[in-house]
Amino acid sequence: MKQGDIIIYGCVIIGAGVGLVFDAAFPGVLIGLGVGYVIQYLTKGEDG
Structure with missing residues (x-):
């Protein structure tokens, strides 16, 4: 699982x-x- 996915899931749960x-x-x-x-x-940064 990517870090970006974890951020999205966490925000959805908080929301x-x-x-x-x-x-x-x-x-x-x-x-x-x-x-x-x-x-x-x-x-995301410059590498993504």
Whole structure:
């Protein structure tokens, strides 16, 4: 499993948890997924 995948999965889980607090788990998952892709892009570096 790649490091980028772990970042995305972690953000999805955190987003789902925050979404459950606000009774909106699915939108939380989608927001976490988007944030995960942005973080993966920003941490990619020049070699990737």
